[in-house]
Amino acid sequence: VREAIPSWAHHFVRSEREDLVVDSSLRASMTVRRADLFTFTPFGTYDVILCRNVLIYLAKPARERLVRRLVSWLAPDGAIGTGHADNAMDLLGDFTPVGPTGAFLFERAAAPAPVPATRHAPPPVRREAPRPVAAPAIPSRPAPRAQPPSRRDDLEAALRREPDRLDLLLELAELHVAAGDVARAEDAFRRIVYLDAKHEHALVRLADLAERQGKSDVAARFRSRALDAHLEREE
Numbered sequence: 036v037r038e039a040i041p042s043w044a045h046h047f048v049r050s051e052r053e054d055l056v057v058d059s060s061l062r063a064s065m066t067v068r069r070a071d072l073f074t075f076t077p078f079g080t081y082d083v084i085l086c087r088n089v090l091i092y093l094a095k096p097a098r099e100r101l102v103r104r105l106v107s108w109l110a111p112d113g114a115i116g117t118g119h120a121d122n123a124m125d126l127l128g129d130f131t132p133v134g135p136t137g138a139f140l141f142e143r144a145a146a147p148a149p150v151p152a153t154r155h156a157p158p159p160v161r162r163e164a165p166r167p168v169a170a171p172a173i174p175s176r177p178a179p180r181a182q183p184p185s186r187r188d189d190l191e192a193a194l195r196r197e198p199d200r201l202d203l204l205l206e207l208a209e210l211h212v213a214a215g216d217v218a219r220a221e222d223a224f225r226r227i228v229y230l231d232a233k234h235e236h237a238l239v240r241l242a243d244l245a246e247r248q249g250k251s252d253v254a255a256r257f258r259s260r261a262l263d264a265h266l267e268r269e270e
């Protein structure tokens with residue numbers, strides 16, 4: 036907790052000198068276990084899984100494996116939280132962000148509404164009992180979307196005036212990612228890293244883009260730099 040404890044949490048947590056103290060009523064309902072996420076087996080499912088800044092450590096196959104494991108532990112209407120730097124959106128294809136914009140919490144996307152029956156509809160198929168929560172397949176990359184030219188043009192024009200604006204570069208880079216333009220996205224992220232060698236978000240994105248092109252050694256280097264930057268910032 037970097038800032039003041041929000042009022043809604045005062046029932047549960049208080050600050051004492053340098054420490055945060057969790058209220059005994061809450062502590063009584065907690066179990067703390069240390070475990071390896073790759074071998075741990077939970078007793079049941081969880082309503083909420085918070086796994087912040089752990090995926091950032093891992094190369095693509097391990098990231099995919101861990102996300103599949105976490106998702107398989109989640110109750111059907113459960114929510115999963117990751118860190119901003121984990122960049123887990125790609126891996127949570129069946130999930131949708133919930134809460135305020137930029138929130139890190141995801142829930143399973145609602146199933147599509149059933150198609151209404153018509154007179155010629157085939158006889159209804161017997162409904163199967165709900166299946167146990169299964170890990171969804173890692174989705175393939177969506178087809179490139181058309182990017183809004185006006186915003187991109189605005190950003191490029193603004194960057195000609197102020198070439199070192201990291202916020203504009205980042206927005207432009209993300210627009211290129213959304214449009215599937217890997218080369219331009221890479222250029223923009225590399226420019227960000229040139230300006231700020233410890234820019235965690237850009238380093239993670241460069242790792243993802245390298246991974247996507249099968250350059251796992253380059254990806255590993257960017258990921259390791261991102262992790263160093265992250266740990267340095269946490270200190």
Ligand SMILES: C[S@@+](CC[C@H](N)C(=O)[O-])C[C@H]1O[C@@H](n2cnc3c(N)ncnc32)[C@H](O)[C@@H]1O
Binds near residue numbers: 070072086087092118
């Ligand atoms: C960057 S820290 C994040 C800690 C905390 N979640 C946070 O948000 O501040 C990453 C944590 O992941 C843990 N970790 C890495 N691999 C793990 C694994 N296979 N099983 C369990 N924990 C792991 C590390 O021990 C470390 O505490």
